[in-house]
Structure formats: structure tokens, C-alpha cells
Amino acid sequence: MKTGEKETVSLLITGAWVLTQNPERKIFSPGAVAVRGAEIAAVGPPDELSERYAPAQTLDYPQGLIIPGLINAHTHAAMSLFRGLADDLPLEEWLNSHIFPAERHLNGDFVYWGTKLAVAEMLLSGATTFCDMYLWAGQVAQAAAETGIRAVVGEVLYDFPSPNYGPPSAGLQYSEELCRTWRDHPLVNVAIQPHAVYTCSPDLLQQCGELAARFDTRLIIHLSETHREVADCEAKYGATPVGHLHKLGLLSSRLLADHGVVLSEADMNLLAASGAGVAHCPESNMKLASGIAPVVDLLAKGVPVGLGTDGCASNNNLDLLQEMDTAAKLQKVHRLDPTALPATQALDLATINGARVLGLEKKVGSLAPGMQADLVVIDLDRPHLTPIYDPYSHLVYAAGGADVQTVLVHGRVVVRDRRILTFDLEETLARARELARSLQK
Amino acid sequence: MKTGEKETVSLLITGAWVLTQNPERKIFSPGAVAVRGAEIAAVGPPDELSERYAPAQTLDYPQGLIIPGLINAHTHAAMSLFRGLADDLPLEEWLNSHIFPAERHLNGDFVYWGTKLAVAEMLLSGATTFCDMYLWAGQVAQAAAETGIRAVVGEVLYDFPSPNYGPPSAGLQYSEELCRTWRDHPLVNVAIQPHAVYTCSPDLLQQCGELAARFDTRLIIHLSETHREVADCEAKYGATPVGHLHKLGLLSSRLLADHGVVLSEADMNLLAASGAGVAHCPESNMKLASGIAPVVDLLAKGVPVGLGTDGCASNNNLDLLQEMDTAAKLQKVHRLDPTALPATQALDLATINGARVLGLEKKVGSLAPGMQADLVVIDLDRPHLTPIYDPYSHLVYAAGGADVQTVLVHGRVVVRDRRILTFDLEETLARARELARSLQK
Numbered sequence: 001m002k003t004g005e006k007e008t009v010s011l012l013i014t015g016a017w018v019l020t021q022n023p024e025r026k027i028f029s030p031g032a033v034a035v036r037g038a039e040i041a042a043v044g045p046p047d048e049l050s051e052r053y054a055p056a057q058t059l060d061y062p063q064g065l066i067i068p069g070l071i072n073a074h075t076h077a078a079m080s081l082f083r084g085l086a087d088d089l090p091l092e093e094w095l096n097s098h099i100f101p102a103e104r105h106l107n108g109d110f111v112y113w114g115t116k117l118a119v120a121e122m123l124l125s126g127a128t129t130f131c132d133m134y135l136w137a138g139q140v141a142q143a144a145a146e147t148g149i150r151a152v153v154g155e156v157l158y159d160f161p162s163p164n165y166g167p168p169s170a171g172l173q174y175s176e177e178l179c180r181t182w183r184d185h186p187l188v189n190v191a192i193q194p195h196a197v198y199t200c201s202p203d204l205l206q207q208c209g210e211l212a213a214r215f216d217t218r219l220i221i222h223l224s225e226t227h228r229e230v231a232d233c234e235a236k237y238g239a240t241p242v243g244h245l246h247k248l249g250l251l252s253s254r255l256l257a258d259h260g261v262v263l264s265e266a267d268m269n270l271l272a273a274s275g276a277g278v279a280h281c282p283e284s285n286m287k288l289a290s291g292i293a294p295v296v297d298l299l300a301k302g303v304p305v306g307l308g309t310d311g312c313a314s315n316n317n318l319d320l321l322q323e324m325d326t327a328a329k330l331q332k333v334h335r336l337d338p339t340a341l342p343a344t345q346a347l348d349l350a351t352i353n354g355a356r357v358l359g360l361e362k363k364v365g366s367l368a369p370g371m372q373a374d375l376v377v378i379d380l381d382r383p384h385l386t387p388i389y390d391p392y393s394h395l396v397y398a399a400g401g402a403d404v405q406t407v408l409v410h411g412r413v414v415v416r417d418r419r420i421l422t423f424d425l426e427e428t429l430a431r432a433r434e435l436a437r438s439l440q441k
Numbered sequence: 442m443k444t445g446e447k448e449t450v451s452l453l454i455t456g457a458w459v460l461t462q463n464p465e466r467k468i469f470s471p472g473a474v475a476v477r478g479a480e481i482a483a484v485g486p487p488d489e490l491s492e493r494y495a496p497a498q499t500l501d502y503p504q505g506l507i508i509p510g511l512i513n514a515h516t517h518a519a520m521s522l523f524r525g526l527a528d529d530l531p532l533e534e535w536l537n538s539h540i541f542p543a544e545r546h547l548n549g550d551f552v553y554w555g556t557k558l559a560v561a562e563m564l565l566s567g568a569t570t571f572c573d574m575y576l577w578a579g580q581v582a583q584a585a586a587e588t589g590i591r592a593v594v595g596e597v598l599y600d601f602p603s604p605n606y607g608p609p610s611a612g613l614q615y616s617e618e619l620c621r622t623w624r625d626h627p628l629v630n631v632a633i634q635p636h637a638v639y640t641c642s643p644d645l646l647q648q649c650g651e652l653a654a655r656f657d658t659r660l661i662i663h664l665s666e667t668h669r670e671v672a673d674c675e676a677k678y679g680a681t682p683v684g685h686l687h688k689l690g691l692l693s694s695r696l697l698a699d700h701g702v703v704l705s706e707a708d709m710n711l712l713a714a715s716g717a718g719v720a721h722c723p724e725s726n727m728k729l730a731s732g733i734a735p736v737v738d739l740l741a742k743g744v745p746v747g748l749g750t751d752g753c754a755s756n757n758n759l760d761l762l763q764e765m766d767t768a769a770k771l772q773k774v775h776r777l778d779p780t781a782l783p784a785t786q787a788l789d790l791a792t793i794n795g796a797r798v799l800g801l802e803k804k805v806g807s808l809a810p811g812m813q814a815d816l817v818v819i820d821l822d823r824p825h826l827t828p829i830y831d832p833y834s835h836l837v838y839a840a841g842g843a844d845v846q847t848v849l850v851h852g853r854v855v856v857r858d859r860r861i862l863t864f865d866l867e868e869t870l871a872r873a874r875e876l877a878r879s880l881q882k
Contacts, residue, residue, distance in 0.1 A: 080824075080825075081828065083825075083828075083830075083834075083835075083839060084829065084830045084831045084834035084835050084838070084839065085830050085831075087783070087784060087831070087834045087838065088769075088779060088780055088783035088784060089779060089780065090779060090780060091779060094779070117824055117827065118824075120824035121824040121825045124824060125825075227777075283766075283770060285774065286770035286771065286773055286774040287769075287770050287773060287779065287838070288773075288779050289773040289774055289776070289777045289778050289779040289781070290774075291774065291777065292774060312839075315838065316834065316835075316838035316839040317825045317838070317839045317841075318825065319825070319841070322763065322841070326767065326770075328529075328728075329724060329727035329728050329767075330727065330774075332727055332728060332729075332730040333726065333727040333730055333731070333732065333733060333771075335730070336668075336730045336732065337730050338529065338530060338531060338532060338535070338728065338729050338730040339529055339530065339531060340730070342528070342529035343528060343529060381870070383521075383558055383559075383561035383562040383565060383866070383869075383870065384521075384524075384562045384566075384758045384759065384760070384842075386558065386870045386873050386874060387522065387524075387873050387874050387876075387877030387878075388525065388877075389524075389525045389526050389877070389881070390525045390526075390528070393524075393525035393528045393757065394524075394525050394757075397525070397528060397728070397756065397757035397758070398524060398525065398753075398757045398758045400758075400760070400763070400841045400842070400843060401825075401841070401843075402841060402842075402843030402844070403843070425824070428824075429822070429824065429827050432827050432828050433827060433828050435828075436828030436829075436830070437828075440830070
């Protein structure tokens, strides 16, 4: 479609800066992104794009910093309804006396509204894709589709009965149906998600691996999160969790290991050789006192590392801008090296690396022609972001989720000037309060 | 003054919760604070206070969480103009190639506007008191007084010439004049602030101690921030920095040690015995890779520990809500103990403990009759703060500075619904941008 000399596009969005996160890490200042339907048509100087394109809509942010939508590589979205229910406790007491009893009240309605609540928070803090592991994953998918956020969802699978699908054997069938139902959805992807090596038999793990291969999708598992998990696995199977998966033939580029805190040199080499990815969750690992993941070492070995918030019961927010800050600082103090995990790499974790560990690197994570139009505008007109010398530094070390102004997912404006356009936030907050009251009874 | 049966007060502010931080950690839900001039007249249930008082003004926050104003126990406010100028570098390169050269361009105007910029950020993120160490401390005091924030200011003193006061000998005189000038100001307090044991001779340190004693004010110094500082001090003086101050007779309840990262058991015992305080700056210590301060051990020994952000060049923001979160999580992962530094203690650091290390515990840090009316309203009507089970948990683990809605300092509404009422924010941002441009030339 041409209008005179110009091609018609759906949207032209301009800002003071565009950080593309393309392979050359090209920056435009000022910069613009032309959007054609769900896709990015072009990224470049505003003048140049204005000459080439006739946009149906324009969004102009003279003090905006435009970045790729952030990618939350590991969370349990519906746990937003458990935020602050119990904190600062020993892990066993936290799980057995608080989280597991609360989860016994779970149902599909709870998961649906909890996920919508989390989506509101994620969109308003710049996440455009999240990878979720939880029960009633069909409801998670439904909530994602309705709210217009991109998601990788998966039903959590283990050796004991689930309040959702019932007996363990039904879990694989539920997952398979989930794969079929959402196969062609533009926003929702389904992964196979066994919970952990301490809750899944080798047999279940292998069946999960086969199902993931059959549907050519990700196999996602909590792996090497705590010292206790590693010690127990070694005692039971004579191998670390990574070694255990290796022996089961499950290490591959299809695998995403959530947490990856307690990793030996041999574990890291196995992950690197297999092409598997890691979802790093620094704030959860700190709050639960699990330990500090060897992110710098993993990256040096070529293991792709994404960034996740984990669920709200162990963080307690879903703010990836804050998570990048913590990730960078935690590696520095852990290694006593201020050059460790610089701001540019921290942003990589939450963008291109996140896309890669989820198998979405050809769709999202960077701003380039042909990529899906998932992007975020950060408002720089704030005291804590004024003046600006280095946009990477401000993003990682100074900004917070509340500085997000406008968000596009799949070419659609889902947040504009901090208002959610795709669903009723007030209704979601009201339902969340109701569900919390019923939980407390 | 009575109106009928009721006493007239200047303001009655009500919220869904009031966390008093009084010795019993009393919570009112709902709660209200009655303000008479600069002071708190009463704290209690809204009904009860409405019956007792006739307020000239009312502020009603049905979804507000009211807390004492937060206290930033250590910063260099004007460094807001250096935020993002250089990051992720080895400490010596960062200081010698970036920060020190930038500081050679300092002048009083730069410090005045840089401080106002920082005050805007601090007020909008809930800090009502800050303790500042920098050059041109008179300009810092001026900026604090004009903007209506509470401050402890001090000119940084060392053995070499200062671009402000000139030769080293003039520094003490400058400090003394500062003490006299601001002696009766309701918001501004002056402290004596030698930079560190590696930049100040024993003679200068002792003169500083005498001056602080003469004006009965705080003696504040960067102390035991890095391993290198400790090693150098041991080599030069045969003592750790804490031991060195002890030998100089400078350890007392008047002393505030900034950072206190690298502390031996003996150091901690000396601090505890003396009554000295520590300003803990976890995010700066992480970003500069200094190490992790033994906060839990210090608190167990009875050393009061406040919370500071340090300057914007090493954090890079002044958000104490985020700093509390990091402080709590860092102790947990450092000790591999999820019960370490729980949310209630993290809030103590930024309120009552901050007041105590600054010698202001009879004025601020808690909400009680007779205390100064420094308080903050957090807006709970946000996705990431809904639902609420535990206000301490939300404050520390989920909220951020941007959730601050309204702020009172000394009984005056300085921020209302996120608008600064006491000075022109736009002018400050414009001046900050100008100064940054001149710096880059």
C-alpha cells in the first residue's frame, strides 16, 4: 500500500532514544519505529521514517526512551494473589505452612484473576512476554490472550495428584491438549513444564521430554535452585540435577532450566554443550536465601541466560527493571568486581537472551524489521532520570517499572500513558480483593 | 484552642493503615494522624481523632498506607548530576577518570541545583530527611531549607585543598561557620564530616572530633568501606579504620560510620561499646563491589544501623523503598538464611534507626504525639500492592518510590498526589539539563 510516495503503516512511534538490541546494538537518538500490523516495518531516525511512511496513528514521546518489550523468563503469575501472605520464614515452613495450604484453595477462577492481576503489573512495568509455570495453565493462556500480552504457558507436572487435572497420568494429556488448543495463537505458546527433579520421577521427566519434542516446544523445569535439591538428587540418583537430566537424555537447546543457582563447573559445561538455557531469578534467590547463580560464568561459557522474577510470593513484585538492577549488582558484589554484568548485559538478559531461552528470538527481544512489534516507552521526564548521559545506565540502575509510559504487544497499544487499554483494571483489582478475603477465611 | 469540645489542629490525615514505628510498633487500620503546626498531636483510629480534633485541613486516603518519613542516612545529593556518567568500571578508573574530573567543574551553583534535583527525587520517593556529605555544604543547606526537606549537612574535609573553601585549614573554619549559621534552623542540622581515614590525617580527624563535640553534633566519616581501605590503614597505622579511630579517641555515640562493610569482630565490638552508628548503603556496596556489610551481626551487638543510598553515581537512585528491599534480600542470601533482616527490621533501618544514627530520634522516625510531623502516604491502589495481607511486606518487598502519593515534612505538605508543592520542579529539571550539557563539553 502506497500513499503517494509513502507506504501506509499502522503506527509510527518516536522517542528521544531507541535502543534496538539488534546484533550491532544500534541506538537512534532521536529514533522512531514504524509498525505494520503486528510487525515492525522499520527502525531509524524519525525524519527518515516520516519520509518513507504514512502512518494511520502516530505516538510522539519527545522524552521517551523506546526499548524492546521486556521478557520475564520465569514466573508463577497467579501467585500475585499470595503476595505478602508469608515472608521471612524458613523455606519448609513457608511452603508447608503457608503456600501449599493457600494453594489447596486454588481453582481455575483464582488462577484466571490472579494471572490478570499479574498481567496488569507486568504490562505497567514493561514486560510484554512472560513465561509461566502453574496449575490451570489453560486459564493462564486465556488470561494472556484476553489481556493481549505474549506468554509461554505450561501446566506444572509432578508425581502426585493435581487439583486441576487429577491423577499424574492426566497431566501429560492436559499438556498435550493445551498444545493443540493454542497451537496457532499469535500470542500464546505452550511449553511442557515438569516441576523439578525432586517432584518428578525419571519416567515422568522422560515422557515430558518426548511430549516437548513431539510438539517442538520448550521443556521447562526448576533446576538446581537450592543446595538441598542438589544434595538430595546426588543422594537419590548419584548425580547433580543437571547430571541427572543429562543421563536421562533431556539436556538440549529445548531445555530451559529455571534458577540454576547451585551449579558445578561440570554442570555448566553440560548445559553449555547442550545449548540449554537458564532463567535467572536473582531477587527470588536472594529472598529465599537459595544462593547466587553463577551468571557471569554461564554467559562466558555461552549458556544463554534470561531473567525472571519468579512468583510474587518470593520476590515480591514482577518489575523487570528492578530485577535487572539487582542482577547486575548481585554479580558485582558476589565476584567483588564492579565490571561484572554491566548494564548492557543486564538489558540483554531481559530482552534478547530472554527471547532466546524461550525459543522466541526470531519474534521478539529486539527492534528490527520483521520482528513482532513488542516495545516499551520509558518516560525520561523524571527527576531520577534527569539529566541523561547513558540510556543503558538509566534503564538498569535508575529506572523502575513505574517509569513505563506506553507499551505495545504484537503491534497493539496495550498501555498508553500508564492506562491499560485492553481490559478493565478496576474489575481485576476488585476481584483480587474478593479472592484474598475468601482465602483469609 | 478549642472549637466547642474540639481542639483545633492544622491537619487531619487518614489512611487505610498507619504504621507508627513507635516502641510497640502499633498499627492502626484504618488510622489517622492529627498535626498541630510542625508536630504530631495524636495518632489513632480516624473516628477517635475526628471526635477530638477540628482540623483546618483534611487529607483522606482510603487506600493509603501512612508511614513515618523515610530517612536517608548517607548520600551525596548533588551527585544526581553525575548519574550515569560512568558505570561498571574498576573503582580507581571510575574515580580517577570520571568522577574526580567531573568534580573539578564543581561550583556552588552546581551543588545547589544538583541538590534540588536530588531533593525532588527524594521527596517523590518518600524520604523526608537526608544526611549529606559534599562540597559547598552551605548550598546544600540552602537547597534543603528552600525545598522544605529535613537535612543533616556537612562539608567534606580532607588533607588537600578544596575547590570550595581552599586550603585544608579553612575547612574547619567553614564547618564552624556552617554550624553557627544554621544552628537554629528547624530543618537543617550541621555535622562535621571528615572524608575518610585515607584522606584525613590523624590530626585533622582529631580537630574534627573536637569541633563536633564543641557544637554537640555528629561526626560523620566513610569508614571501612572497602578491603583496600582496611589493608592500607593497617599498613599505615597498624590498626583497622575502626581501631584507628578508637586509638584517636573518636569512637562515641556522636560518630556515624558510613558503609561499615569490612568489619572484624573486634571492630564491631568497639563500635557497639562506643554507641557509634553505621549508615548501611547496600546498593552502592554492591555496585562498587565493595562487599556485604555485616548488618545482622551489627544489630545483634546493639549497633544502630541506618540506611543510605549513597550518591547517584554509585547506586544510581535515591529510592529508599527499593533500598530496604535490597538490604533485606542481601542479608538473606549472604547468610543463606531467609529469616535474616525481616521486613519489619528493614523498615526500622530507614525510620527509627536512621533517626537514631543522626541524633534525631526525639524528632523523627516514628509517628507519635510530640514528634515532628514528617510522614509519607503510600498509594495501595496499584496492581502490585493489591491485595494486601501485611503492610510491612508490601512496603519492603513490593512497593517502590513511585508509589509515594503525599509527603509531609515538619507539618507542611511538600508533596501532594505526586506534585511537589514547595518549589518549581520544571525549573530544576531544566537547570539540571543545562548543567549536564556544560559538564559534557
